[in-house]
Every structure is written in structure tokens, then in C-alpha cells.
Amino acid sequence: MEEPTGRLTQKKVAIVGGGLVGALNACYFAKRGFDVEVFETREDIRQAKVVKGRSINLALSHRGRQALKHVGMEDKIVSQGIPMHARMIHSPSGKQSPIPYGKKGQFILSVDRANLNKELLTEAETYPNMKMNFDHKLKDWSPETGLMTFTRLDGSHDQIQADLIVACDGAFSAIRKQFLRRSRFNYSQTYIPHGYMELTMPPVNGEFAMKPNYLHIWPRNTFMMIALPNLDKTFTCTLFMPFDEFEKITTEDEVMEFFQEYFPDTIPLIGVDALKRDYFRLPGQAMVSIKCSPYHIGDKCVLMGDAAHAVVPFYGQGMNAGFEDCIVFDEIMEQLNEDFSAVLPEYTRVRVPDDHAIADLAMYNYIEMRAHVNSKWFLFRKHLDNFLHFFLPNTIVPLYTMVTFTRTRYHKAVDRWQWQDKVINRGLLFGATGAVLGGSYLLIKNPPDINKLIIPTEKMWARLMSFWTS
Amino acid sequence: MEEPTGRLTQKKVAIVGGGLVGALNACYFAKRGFDVEVFETREDIRQAKVVKGRSINLALSHRGRQALKHVGMEDKIVSQGIPMHARMIHSPSGKQSPIPYGKKGQFILSVDRANLNKELLTEAETYPNMKMNFDHKLKDWSPETGLMTFTRLDGSHDQIQADLIVACDGAFSAIRKQFLRRSRFNYSQTYIPHGYMELTMPPVNGEFAMKPNYLHIWPRNTFMMIALPNLDKTFTCTLFMPFDEFEKITTEDEVMEFFQEYFPDTIPLIGVDALKRDYFRLPGQAMVSIKCSPYHIGDKCVLMGDAAHAVVPFYGQGMNAGFEDCIVFDEIMEQLNEDFSAVLPEYTRVRVPDDHAIADLAMYNYIEMRAHVNSKWFLFRKHLDNFLHFFLPNTIVPLYTMVTFTRTRYHKAVDRWQWQDKVINRGLLFGATGAVLGGSYLLIKNPPDINKLIIPTEKMWARLMSFWTS
Incomplete structure (x- = not known):
């Protein structure tokens, strides 16, 4: 940790929610020298026996790492993660083929959600101007005065008045309910027809049962399974499947038939045995995509993380986007001298288009991961994109690379992707048309004389590319 | 009214909301012989001195009329409306040009919202198995038991248990809040950047100040004004404008400059004087588009009208879609023998795609009405569509006609429109390309000999059309 900045009048910042984004935000605001209090409904997960709900592991990538770096946490968290350099596609016949995530040396990290949360809470507690309150359930709050009332486990109430309320209370945010009651608040929640179920793959003879440095994928069109490695040499498998398919499987025999x-x-x-038992432990869990705007009310309250933008998990960006929220807010605080009345509207203006873009991308990948990963065209385009990126590193950057290995604003990444896609597809169409026309012309003019065929020179290709990309 | 159907055990239907759709639904359920009670938060508008909120007049078209017809109300309501045969476009220079809504004899009706609501309430009260409760505000209800608690004006409570709860309580539905708390309920509310303001244009020498049988439109790109005629020879003008533009006008002089x-x-x-006074009477009012799914919980509760699908007012279908909800529900009740456990899921399955389609269309027209009505291409396409509809009445039907003058399911109308649009645009492109290529060919082969130009015969055109539409 670093020393907080000196400050004459300490403003109070209340952070609602002590999950990943809440705990990281506590570090950010404490580092700026604010008088910070975190309020979490549940008990301290560091003392909890059973950690309920949510997925077990997450994919940490560039944006998340940059956000951790700012509070000196990057190296520690990275050392506790497992690098994944490529997707490993499992075909129905059992064949495995890797598709790299980016260039050599680029990888994403499989990290343990509970462990990351614990580390962030412990880090936040090293700041003397930060106070942690567990077992505090939000009862009521006022966007006008910043007065908040919490109910403790014993039924007693706790009141505090904050200068700024930072809502990091997740997809089902209690704070956001007040936003919904106000006029001109745009909001959407979309549940996808798929649910998810987690299964554990144990180690074999003390070693990982499959190659560890991959995100394993079994794409099966309407459904799919993925597996991420854990530090204890297990894999967490997640089965994604439409709810009505989950409901069709009701006996142990049907589970076995399905997996077979x-x-x-x-x-x-x-x-x-594990399969027959674990399949029925919990029903399929729902997944929701949430978008809203604006993120703030006046100069008193701001939504961040899943409270502002829950995304479906198919781009591996939920946590990374939430962590990047902390950097973006911090950057705007710096630019606008911590003047909440200017910072909050600016944060909404800057961040909404990016969060909406990543929510849409995650939804797009929800289709792509299940279906296209199997298609020849998709594989061809992935390889072509990587190939073009290698030769024209500044002109053609694959979308996945921009999202995962850079801090290119999400909505700019989408704009650029659509532009690149148009250029590449036009190039392919142009090339194909040219080949057909040229070939026909030559065949008509000079029948069967193979020596007359023109092979395009590298210079011709370069000119063609520069024409289409200009 | 007609006699209710005989029934051994009378099931209780509670209708929440006594607005347009609630009152019409009361007639529908009472006609089927249910024990119906309507609960309305406000006082009886037939006794109210001031009717607050919402627009003054509405456009009634085919779907709404069909719904009224089913309960014998069509003729009465039509006789109290003013037919509008065409849009009347006012250019900035003051020029007026009509664009007909459909074929000769097709028109929409300007009806008074408050009067229509009063007529429907009075009609509902003619059924002996219908009870009306005003000043009843919903406090709580259970989707499991159908038990509902209302708070009366004097603070006392009223409890009833219903077999079916029909939520017709508008865009800000209190019933819908329980839906939002349940998992896998999809919901979106989108406020558009425009607000609206109503102004009155009084009669001149006891007569309408403008031609009465038109919906007058002043399209001005980023904003627009419309005017609908009323029975008292006034027009209600509605100004649609972005909120930030409303906020720029703060003095009487600025109002005059803007209108000038x-x-x-x-x-x-x-x-x-009226302009200077009325402009500041109320601020710009917000407009919201709401979509959700499913419309029901179990066999106990269903959302209808604005509670299920508030739309922006730019297709004139808000009330018509809500009234059509009543027919569609009634048709399904007939098919499935009033078995709520089958009727409710079927209603969701059938009606959601249509309501979502009309919500999207209204949003689309929000752009079209302001901007495209001014463009030459838009006018050309409107005329071309009407022309093709005249010659090929079963093949090319303008979207506006399908939506306004038929009961073609909204989502089918959109599908067909997109198909027609593709066909017509391809036809135009094909025609244009053919003309250019043919022209060039002729010019090259036989320079300046005008007599060689081929004029396509009617038969050629017919074959061309049948090729593109096959």
C-alpha cells in the first residue's frame, strides 16, 4: 500500500458491496485519502465456512491487471493465477486443437474468485482511512442527502451520512432500485435461455487431468462446456445449456447418456460417480445481461461493476470491465479535481458506451463460442486475422486482442472491428471476383496455356491492401 | 351489452387499473360471465374536476375498433371521433401537402382520451357481474395465492382473493414490480431524448382553424409538432423536442423567436398570448418505451396494455395495441376453454413478439416522422409503395396499411415489410443498373442515334416484377 494523500477536510465515501469491485474501489478511494467505509451484506468471506453462489474461477486479462497494478496488487495476483495461452477445442471425437488467444507470450489468467476477493479485502484494510463493515444490509438511502440506513444481523440499525455513495452491490443491486424509480433512467435486463452448472475434474496421480495452460472448450452448437484450471490441480468444468435441455435430464442414466x-x-x-452425484447438486443457474444509463444521481451516488453492467460470461470480461471502471473513475477524478458534481456526469458520459459495448460483445460471443468455433469459415477468419495482424500489426488488430490485451475503449474496439471486417471481407470478395474474372478472361483469350497465368507479386498485394485500407 | 354466459362456479377476476385497457377488459371478462372487480388508484374520472396527465387525444384505428366492436362499442365511439384521411405536411415556408394514410375511404380517428375512458367505464358498469372500486391503491399482492391488499383514501385496507389478476395499471405498473423481482424476467425501459408539450389551437369564428380531417405535421428534423382535431373545434398541438432544446427556451421572447x-x-x-403563457405551464414530458417477457406468473397474473408494452406515440398504436391485447386474450380463452394455467403461457407465447414489434416500429417512426417525411426519397418510396399496392394489392401492402388498417400480426407485418422492401429496392437497383448498362452498350455500339433506344414494354415490366417477387 501507499500513503494516502494529505487532505484538509476528509470527505466520506461509502462503498456498498465488498465483492471484487467494491474491495478494489476501497483501495482506490482510500489511496486518494478519502474517509472510506465499505458495507457488505454477507459475513466476511475470510471467516466464512461456505462461500455461496457465483462461479469459482475467472479469467483475468490486461484491463483487470492494469487496475490491480495501480494499487500495487498485480504481481501478487498474477503469481496466484494459471496462465492460459490458447483455447483448446475438444471435438466430439475427442480430437484436441489449440487456437491461440494472441501473439506468442500473450495469455489470460485463471484466478480463484474467492481468493482474489480475500486478497483485495486484506489489502484494503491496510489503509488506516478505510473501515470495513460486514453483516450490514442496506435498508434505505437518500440520493439527496447521502443518508444511509443499514440493518445489522441482530436487527439493530446503523446510520451514516456519505458525501459519495459508490454502489458495487452487483447485478441485483439494492442501490439501483432507487434509480429505477426516477424518470429518464434507461434500464434493461435480459436473461439468456441458457443456464450454467459447475462440475469438478479432480487431479490424476497428483497432476492436472488435462493440459493446464489452456481454456478447454467443448463447443456443441446449442450447448457447450468449458474448463479452467485451478491452483489445486483440479479443473472447474462449466456446462452451458438451455434450461429446457437441463430439465430433460432427470435420472443418473440420462446424465451418463448425455455425456456419453x-x-x-x-x-x-x-x-x-462424481458426475452422477454433482449433476443433481444444484439446478442450472441463470445468467443475465444488464445495461443502464445514467450511472449517477446528482453528485451523491454512482453505480459501478455489475451493478451498472452485468454481462454474460462469454467474453471473460465481467471482472475486467468492473476493475477498469475503477481506473476510469480514478482518471476522471484526477482530471476534474475530485469535484463529484463534475466527475459523476463525466463518468456516465465516458463509461456508458464502453460498458454497453462489452455487454453486447459478450452476448455476441455467447453465440460465437457455441456455434462458430466449429465452423471452417470461423477458423479461417481467425487465422486470417492473426496472419494479417502479424504483417500489419497497426492496421489489423483482432477484436479479441483489442478487448483482452489492450485498454482500447470497448466501443472503439467494436467500431474498429466492424471497419476491419468490412475491409477484409471486401478484400476477399474483390480477390475472389478478380480471380474469377481474370481466370475467365485468360481462359477465353488463351485456352489451356498454363504459362500465361499471372501470379500476383508481393508488391501487387501490398498495393491492393493499401487501397482497401485507405 | 349482452347477457353474460351461464356458469356454475364463478371465478373471480381482479383487474388492476381502470384506464382504457382496464375498462375495456372489464367488459370482456364480464361478458364471459366472470365475477369481475376493477381496482383504480384515482377517483372516478367521471366525477373528477381535473383529469391529470397523459395526452388529450389519441388515434383510433382498425385494431382498436375491432376490439370495441366485440363489446358493441364501435359505432358509438366512432361517432364521437373525427376522421383523419391523411397527414398534412406543413413546410417551413407554410406550404401544406397531404399524404394519404391509405386507399380512398381509409382513415384513422381522433378521439378524446378522457371521453373514451368514461364511455368504457359506463359500459362496463352495465354488467351486473362487474364491480368498480375507485380510490383503491395496490399495497401488496401474492402471485401464489392471488390475495391482494388495497389501501383506501381513508387509510383503511381492503383485501380480496382473485383467481386471476389482470394488470392494466399502465407504464409504471405496480403489479410489474413483483415480476422484476423474479428470476428470468426480461425487462427494458428506454426513455427517448425527446419530451412533449401540448398546446391548444382555438376555433376561429366558431370553426376549426385548419382543415379538420387531417393529422397535421410540422417535421423539422430534430423536432416536430403535430396537431389533432377535437370535437369542440379546437386542435391539440403536440410539440416533440429534445429535452435540452426545451431547456434552452427560458423567456417569452425566446418562445416567440423559436415559433417564428x-x-x-x-x-x-x-x-x-396563449403561446407565451401555455409554453411555461408544464415542462416537457418524458416518453418511455417498455418491453418485457413473460407477461404472466403461473396461472394467477397477467400483464396487459401499457403495463406489458408502453410504446412511444409515433405510430399511433399504443391504445390500439392495448385494445388488441383484449381480443387476443379473449381468442385464446375461447381456444383453451378458459383454463388459466394454459391460457396465460399461450398468451405470452403469442403476444410478446407482436408487442415487441410494435414497440420497435414506434421507435423507428420516431426517427422517420421527424426526418424522412421531409426527404424526396421517402416521399418517392411512399408514393411508389402506394402505387404498387394499387396494382398488386395482395403482393405489396404498405407497412402503415398493415399496421393501421388490418389485424395482420405486428411481427408478421414487419417481416413482410422487410421482404417487400428488399424486393422493391432490388427491383429499383436492377432497373437502374440495367438502364445504365443498356444505355452504355447502345451508346458504344450505335453512337447518337436516339431512335435505337428501347422503351420497355408493359409485358417486360410485368415479367421483371414477377421474377423479383417470386
């Missing part, structure tokens, strides 16, 4: 048909290679690795 | 620049022809008709 679609994921036969995983049966010996997960284990027959 | 954009709507000079309306100044003498509205009157200088």
Missing part, C-alpha cells in the same frame, strides 16, 4: 454422446472424453476424467 | 423560425404559420392560430 457429447463429452465422452470427460467421463473418465470427471468420474462416473 | 420553425412554426410561423401556427402563431396567429394558437395566439401570441
Whole structure:
């Protein structure tokens, strides 16, 4: 930790929610020298016996790492994660083929959600101007005065008055309910028809059951399974499937039939008994995409993380986007001298288009991961994009690279992707048309004389590219 | 009214909201013989001195009329409306040009919202199995038991248990709040950047100040004004404008400057004093588009009208869609023998795509009405569509006609429109390309000999059309 900035009148910042984004934000605001209090409904997860809900591991990438770096946490968290350099596609026949995430040396990290949360809470507590309150459930609050009332476990009430309320209370945010009651608040929540279920693949002879440095994917069109490695040499498998498919499987035999048909290679690795037992432990869990705007009310309250933008998990950006919220807010605080009445509207203006873009991208990938990963065209385009990126590193940057390995604003990444896609597709169309026309012309003019065929020179290709990209 | 159907055990239907859709639904359910009670938060508008909020007049078209017809109300309501056969476009220079809504004899009706609501309430009260409760504000309800608690004006409570709760309580539905708390409920509310303001144009010498049988439109790109005729020979003018533009006008002089620049022809008709006074009576009012799904919980509760699908007012279909909800629900009740456990899911399945389609169309027209009505291409396409509809009445039906003058399902109308649009645009492109290529060819082969130009015969055109539409 670093020393807080000196300040004459300490303003009070209340952070609602002590999850990943709440705990990281506590570090950010404490580092700026504010009088920070965090209020979390649940008990301290560092003392909890069972950590309920949410997925077990997450993919940490560039944006998240940059946000951790700012509070000196990057190296520690990275050392506790497992690098994944590529997707490993499992075909129905059991064949495995890797598709790299980016260039050599670029990877994403599989990190343990609970452990990351604990580390962030412990880091936040090193700031003397930060106070942590667990078992505090928000009862009521006023966007006009900043007065908040919490109910403690014993039923007693706790009141505090904050200069700024930072809502990091997740997809089902209690704070956001007041936003919904106000006029001109745009809001959407969309549940996808798929649910998810987590299954554990244990180590084999003390080692990972599959290659550890990959995000394993079993794409099966209407559904799919993925697996991420954990530090304890297990894999957490997540099965994504439409709810009505989940409901069709009601007996242990049906579970086995289903896995036999679609994921036969995983049966010996997960284990027959574990599979039969764990499949029925919990029903399929719902996934929601939430978008809203504005993110603030006056100069008193701002939504961040999942409270502002819950995304479906298919781009691996939920936590990264939430962590980047902290940097973006901090940058605007710096620019506008911590004047909340200017910072909050600016944060809404700057951040809404980016969060909406990543929510849309995650939804797009929800289709792509299940279906296209199997298609020849998709694989061809992935390879072509990587190839073009290698030769024209500043002109053609794959979308996944911009999202995962840079801090290019999400909405700019989408704009650029659409532009690149148009250019590449036009180039392909142009090339194909040219080839057909040229070929026909030559065949008509000079029948069967193979020596007359023109092979385009590298210079011709370069000129063609520069024409289409200009 | 007609006699209710005989029934052994009378099921209780509670309708929440006594607005347009609630009152019409009361007639529908009472006609089926249910024990119906309507609960309305406000006082009886038939006794109210001031009717607050919402627009003054509405456009009634085919779907709404069909719904009224089913309960024998069509003729009465039509006789109290004013037919509008065409849009009357006012250019900035004051020129007026009509664009018909459909074929000769097709028109929409300007009806008074408050009067229509009163007529429907009075009609509902003619059923002996219908009870009306005003000043009843919903406090709590259970989707499991159908138990509802209302608070009366005097603070006392009223409890009833219903077999079916029909929520017709508008865009800000109190019933819908419980839906939002449940998992897998999709919901979106989108406020548009425009607000609206109503101004009255009084009669001139006891007669309408403008031609009465038109919906007058002043399209001005970023904003617009419309005017609908009333039975008392006034027009209600509605100004649609972005909120930030409303906020720029703060003095009487600025109001006059603004009208002088954009709507000079309306100044003498509205009157200088009235304009200066009425502009500041109320601020710009917000407009919201709401979509959600599913519309029901179990076999106990269903959302209808604005509670299920508030739309922006730019297609004139808000009330018509709400009234059509009543017919569609009634048709499904008939098909499925009034078995709520089957009727409610079926209603969601059938009606959601249509309501979402009309919400999207209204949003689309929000752009079209302001901007495209001024463009030459838009006018050309409107005329071309009407022309093609005249010659090929079963193949090409303008979207506006399908939406306004038929009961074609909204989402089918949109599908068909997109198909027609593709066909017509391809036809135009094909025609244009053919003309250019043919022309060039002729010019090259036979320079300046005008007699060689080929004029396509009617038969050629017919074959061309049948090719593109096959």
C-alpha cells in the first residue's frame, strides 16, 4: 500500500458491496485519502465456512491487471493465477486443437474468485482511512442527502451520512432500485435461455487431468462446456445449456447418456460417480445481461461493476470491465479535481458506451463460442486475422486482442472491428471476383496455356491492401 | 351489452387499473360471465374536476375498433371521433401537402382520451357481474395465492382473493414490480431524448382553424409538432423536442423567436398570448418505451396494455395495441376453454413478439416522422409503395396499411415489410443498373442515334416484377 494523500477536510465515501469491485474501489478511494467505509451484506468471506453462489474461477486479462497494478496488487495476483495461452477445442471425437488467444507470450489468467476477493479485502484494510463493515444490509438511502440506513444481523440499525455513495452491490443491486424509480433512467435486463452448472475434474496421480495452460472448450452448437484450471490441480468444468435441455435430464442414466454422446472424453476424467452425484447438486443457474444509463444521481451516488453492467460470461470480461471502471473513475477524478458534481456526469458520459459495448460483445460471443468455433469459415477468419495482424500489426488488430490485451475503449474496439471486417471481407470478395474474372478472361483469350497465368507479386498485394485500407 | 354466459362456479377476476385497457377488459371478462372487480388508484374520472396527465387525444384505428366492436362499442365511439384521411405536411415556408394514410375511404380517428375512458367505464358498469372500486391503491399482492391488499383514501385496507389478476395499471405498473423481482424476467425501459408539450389551437369564428380531417405535421428534423382535431373545434398541438432544446427556451421572447423560425404559420392560430403563457405551464414530458417477457406468473397474473408494452406515440398504436391485447386474450380463452394455467403461457407465447414489434416500429417512426417525411426519397418510396399496392394489392401492402388498417400480426407485418422492401429496392437497383448498362452498350455500339433506344414494354415490366417477387 501507499500513503494516502494529505487532505484538509476528509470527505466520506461509502462503498456498498465488498465483492471484487467494491474491495478494489476501497483501495482506490482510500489511496486518494478519502474517509472510506465499505458495507457488505454477507459475513466476511475470510471467516466464512461456505462461500455461496457465483462461479469459482475467472479469467483475468490486461484491463483487470492494469487496475490491480495501480494499487500495487498485480504481481501478487498474477503469481496466484494459471496462465492460459490458447483455447483448446475438444471435438466430439475427442480430437484436441489449440487456437491461440494472441501473439506468442500473450495469455489470460485463471484466478480463484474467492481468493482474489480475500486478497483485495486484506489489502484494503491496510489503509488506516478505510473501515470495513460486514453483516450490514442496506435498508434505505437518500440520493439527496447521502443518508444511509443499514440493518445489522441482530436487527439493530446503523446510520451514516456519505458525501459519495459508490454502489458495487452487483447485478441485483439494492442501490439501483432507487434509480429505477426516477424518470429518464434507461434500464434493461435480459436473461439468456441458457443456464450454467459447475462440475469438478479432480487431479490424476497428483497432476492436472488435462493440459493446464489452456481454456478447454467443448463447443456443441446449442450447448457447450468449458474448463479452467485451478491452483489445486483440479479443473472447474462449466456446462452451458438451455434450461429446457437441463430439465430433460432427470435420472443418473440420462446424465451418463448425455455425456456419453457429447463429452465422452470427460467421463473418465470427471468420474462416473462424481458426475452422477454433482449433476443433481444444484439446478442450472441463470445468467443475465444488464445495461443502464445514467450511472449517477446528482453528485451523491454512482453505480459501478455489475451493478451498472452485468454481462454474460462469454467474453471473460465481467471482472475486467468492473476493475477498469475503477481506473476510469480514478482518471476522471484526477482530471476534474475530485469535484463529484463534475466527475459523476463525466463518468456516465465516458463509461456508458464502453460498458454497453462489452455487454453486447459478450452476448455476441455467447453465440460465437457455441456455434462458430466449429465452423471452417470461423477458423479461417481467425487465422486470417492473426496472419494479417502479424504483417500489419497497426492496421489489423483482432477484436479479441483489442478487448483482452489492450485498454482500447470497448466501443472503439467494436467500431474498429466492424471497419476491419468490412475491409477484409471486401478484400476477399474483390480477390475472389478478380480471380474469377481474370481466370475467365485468360481462359477465353488463351485456352489451356498454363504459362500465361499471372501470379500476383508481393508488391501487387501490398498495393491492393493499401487501397482497401485507405 | 349482452347477457353474460351461464356458469356454475364463478371465478373471480381482479383487474388492476381502470384506464382504457382496464375498462375495456372489464367488459370482456364480464361478458364471459366472470365475477369481475376493477381496482383504480384515482377517483372516478367521471366525477373528477381535473383529469391529470397523459395526452388529450389519441388515434383510433382498425385494431382498436375491432376490439370495441366485440363489446358493441364501435359505432358509438366512432361517432364521437373525427376522421383523419391523411397527414398534412406543413413546410417551413407554410406550404401544406397531404399524404394519404391509405386507399380512398381509409382513415384513422381522433378521439378524446378522457371521453373514451368514461364511455368504457359506463359500459362496463352495465354488467351486473362487474364491480368498480375507485380510490383503491395496490399495497401488496401474492402471485401464489392471488390475495391482494388495497389501501383506501381513508387509510383503511381492503383485501380480496382473485383467481386471476389482470394488470392494466399502465407504464409504471405496480403489479410489474413483483415480476422484476423474479428470476428470468426480461425487462427494458428506454426513455427517448425527446419530451412533449401540448398546446391548444382555438376555433376561429366558431370553426376549426385548419382543415379538420387531417393529422397535421410540422417535421423539422430534430423536432416536430403535430396537431389533432377535437370535437369542440379546437386542435391539440403536440410539440416533440429534445429535452435540452426545451431547456434552452427560458423567456417569452425566446418562445416567440423559436415559433417564428420553425412554426410561423401556427402563431396567429394558437395566439401570441396563449403561446407565451401555455409554453411555461408544464415542462416537457418524458416518453418511455417498455418491453418485457413473460407477461404472466403461473396461472394467477397477467400483464396487459401499457403495463406489458408502453410504446412511444409515433405510430399511433399504443391504445390500439392495448385494445388488441383484449381480443387476443379473449381468442385464446375461447381456444383453451378458459383454463388459466394454459391460457396465460399461450398468451405470452403469442403476444410478446407482436408487442415487441410494435414497440420497435414506434421507435423507428420516431426517427422517420421527424426526418424522412421531409426527404424526396421517402416521399418517392411512399408514393411508389402506394402505387404498387394499387396494382398488386395482395403482393405489396404498405407497412402503415398493415399496421393501421388490418389485424395482420405486428411481427408478421414487419417481416413482410422487410421482404417487400428488399424486393422493391432490388427491383429499383436492377432497373437502374440495367438502364445504365443498356444505355452504355447502345451508346458504344450505335453512337447518337436516339431512335435505337428501347422503351420497355408493359409485358417486360410485368415479367421483371414477377421474377423479383417470386
